[in-house]
Amino acid sequence: MxxxxxxxxxxxxxxxxxxxxxxxxxxxxxxxxxxxxxxxxxxxxxxxxxxxxxxxxxxxxxxxxxxxxxxxxxxxxxxxxxxxxxxxxxxxxxxxxxxxxxxxxxxxxxxxxxxxxxxxxxxxxxxxxxxxxxxxxxxxxxxxxxNPGCYVTSVCLGLAPVMKAGAIDPDTLVIDSKSGVTGAGRGLALNTHYPECNEAFSPYKIASHRHTPEIEQVLGELSGEQVTVTFVPHLLPVNRGIVSTMYMKLRLDFDEETVRALYESFYSGEQFVKLLPKGAAANLKNVKYSNYCHISLHTDARTGRLIVVSTLDNMVxxxxxxxxxxxxxxxxxxxxxxxxxxxxxx
Structure with missing residues (x-):
């Protein structure tokens, strides 16, 4: 060839x-x-x-x-x-x-x-x-x-199965993401200067990050309805990787078991998206330098909330x-x- x-x-x-x-x-x-x-x-x-x-x-x-x-x-x-x-x-x-x-x-x-x-x-x-x-x-x-934004990829792969199935109330969705400093690019900026970001951890562009409308666009297409989200990114003192933790209310017909079945079916046969076993938590260390996205599922029985953790290498x-x-x-x-x-x- x-x-x-x-x-x-x-x-x-x-x-x-x-x-x-x-x-x-x-x-x-x-x-x-x-x-x-x-x-x-x-x-x-x-x-x-x-x-x-x-x-x-x-x-x-x-x-x-x-x-x-x-x-x-x-x-x-x-x-x-x-x-x-x-x-x-x-x-x-x-x-x-x-x-x-x-x-x-x-x-x-x-x-x-x-x-x-x-x-x-x-x-x-x-x-x-x-x-x-x-x-x-x-x-x-x-x-x-x-080509999509890095935060968007992490968030939307993490949420696609439940958005598509209508398993959650999107009005309750809160997205908390953390990224390594390479996400800011090679240009110099005060917040990515070594003395400023080393041994530090802080949110930035709170509820005003430019990836917000892109996240809403993709999730809206998946759910078939307009979606508005609260999205807060944070800067991690590491070179690469994103961890997105999403909190949402499950609808009455869904529980942890049915949600896990949704994810298993949705990502069946996908090479680069891996659903972790019950009890495991996604960790950016395990996807660095690779094209994989790891997803873990958790429920809070007291509040009826589903918690989805999605991690990937922001540069890959x-x-x-x-x-x-x-x-x-x-x-x-x-x-x-x-x-x-x-x-x-x-």
Missing amino acids: KQIKAGVIGATGYAGLEIVRLLLSHPDVEVSAVSSVSFEGQAISEIYPQLTGLFEQKLTDDAAVVDSCDVVFGSLPHGLSEKIARRCYDAGKLFIDMGADFRLKKESDYQTWYGGNYEDMELHRKAVYSIPELHRSLVKGAKLIA KGAAGQAIQNMNLALGLEESAGLDLVPPAF
Whole structure:
């Protein structure tokens, strides 16, 4: 089989580098071009010495990536992907947007939460949003894929079975998530400065995080009704990983046993989503560097609440790994190709 030529725009950001790292082990893909505004002309191994002797390609400009590749991953801040996506789309190339530009279906939501507008409405109508386990049937043959947010992936995989079955009262849903500092990207900020985040633990963007409308969009599609959530993220003093703990009231026809059966059925046959045994609690340590999501279920008999814990690596299943999973689906490759990574024990 002819190797697929893949390129990464924004390859020196954390998510961009993670795409490069994973693609270098993909059996069907050759990393043909990488770009960076900040380091154009330098070898990527000068920025990330772990690539020395493994991948030392020079960083070019965005246009060169589009021209030379079959698949382009755009690892860019919001507001920068539309023109690149249009160029890829018109050339018949697959573009996977790692940013937020194509995630929200309503322009009004994008205006409210990101302060921008949709300049190319036709392109937005053609975009396919995909958490693979929830949107797999939509992805094959797609030319423009919106890769979900990391918090969104953790939350929505954790809640999909009960939302789909109408097993909970969504008005009671509270989402408490914690992420490692790589989720903030490579840019410098005071709250991710080592003396500020080390041996610290704090919520941020309380009830105002930009992933909120995306969570509500996906959960609303699953439940068939408008969903409004309370979402509070926290910054963990670790490099990578997300733990989302969700609290909700079960409806009368459901108990722990029936809910567990829902999850077992919903995720039966899924390679990357694992329901943990009764009594176990999901732990980010057990999914680091992998494309797996672990889910554990708990009930509070006194209050009638279901507690769902969902954990994943924000840089892999929450970003680069999921993007490659989407690429595999879109191109008809083995879905797990390049993603058979066993999490380390420590």
